[in-house]
Amino acid sequence: MKTARGRTASSNRWLSRQLNDPYVRQAKAEGYRSRAAYKLIELDEKFSILRNARRVIDLGIAPGGWSQVVRKLRPKASVVGIDLLEVEPLEGVTILQMDFMADEAPSALAEALGGKADLVLSDMAANTVGHKQTDHLRTMGLVEAAAWFAIENLEPGGTFVAKVLAGGTDAELLTLLKKHFRTVKHAKPPASRKGSSEWYVIAQGFKAP
Numbered sequence: 001m002k003t004a005r006g007r008t009a010s011s012n013r014w015l016s017r018q019l020n021d022p023y024v025r026q027a028k029a030e031g032y033r034s035r036a037a038y039k040l041i042e043l044d045e046k047f048s049i050l051r052n053a054r055r056v057i058d059l060g061i062a063p064g065g066w067s068q069v070v071r072k073l074r075p076k077a078s079v080v081g082i083d084l085l086e087v088e089p090l091e092g093v094t095i096l097q098m099d100f101m102a103d104e105a106p107s108a109l110a111e112a113l114g115g116k117a118d119l120v121l122s123d124m125a126a127n128t129v130g131h132k133q134t135d136h137l138r139t140m141g142l143v144e145a146a147a148w149f150a151i152e153n154l155e156p157g158g159t160f161v162a163k164v165l166a167g168g169t170d171a172e173l174l175t176l177l178k179k180h181f182r183t184v185k186h187a188k189p190p191a192s193r194k195g196s197s198e199w200y201v202i203a204q205g206f207k208a209p
Contacts, residue, residue: 035191036123037065039200040161042189044073047202049119049159053077057109057117057153058093059100059146060124067093070121080112101145106153120150122162125198139165143201144173151180151206158206165197177203 024035032038044050053074058067061081070079071092080094081087082105087095094112098105110116124146126138143162150160160181177184182205192198 032065032068033063034065037069038191039123039189040066040069040121041073042191043161043187043200043202044069046187046189047185047204049161049202049204050074050077053119053159055113055115055117055155056080056119056121057082057113059120059122059149061093061095062087064088064090064093064095066121066123078113080109082109100149106149109153116155116158117150117153118155118158120146120154120158120160122146122160125163139163140170140173144176147173147176147203150203151176154206156206156208160201160203160206162201164199164201177201180207181205182207 026032026035026038040049050070050073053070054077056067056070056074056077056079058070058079058081060083061067062083062085064081064087067079067081067090070077071090075092078094079092080096081090082096082098082100084097084099086097089095096105096108096112098108100109122143124142126142143164146162147160150158154160160177164186174184181203184201184203186199186201188199
């Protein structure tokens, strides 16, 4: 049902939530492209994700909030983002418009970075279809692909951070991460909306094969 102003009720709820969201207001005031920037800031405060970051890959960079945080906190780091969508240019960030699962992606990213990454970030979620189980499987499949990408493209000691869904990382993926990283933890930063099912997995201390 549309309102008198031509918006659906769900659109109005979304708009009201945006207007009343302190993170949205703060992002606008501080020049971040999305409120998601604060999720990375809060995760970094807890896990020191960016402390030693020199070469960073941002998987699914659009709209660019996470890369903005990296540039602000680690201005000397090389940052390369990749996304299927076209992303507005970001100062100091190389952006590739391609699928990170494409065969040519790892070499293109390594060339742009000047070597292997020491931090792989993923704030990606699969497009939802409205069926809870299907949406969960699609998003976790994306997380698993990102994890394998990190395992194949990280330097020893590197870190992988990815968005997962309620319940955290499934058993198979958790086993994979524990095999390849010294520590694997889950967190829900304060900037994640309370009603959201998103959590983040933080895998640190990559163990090279």
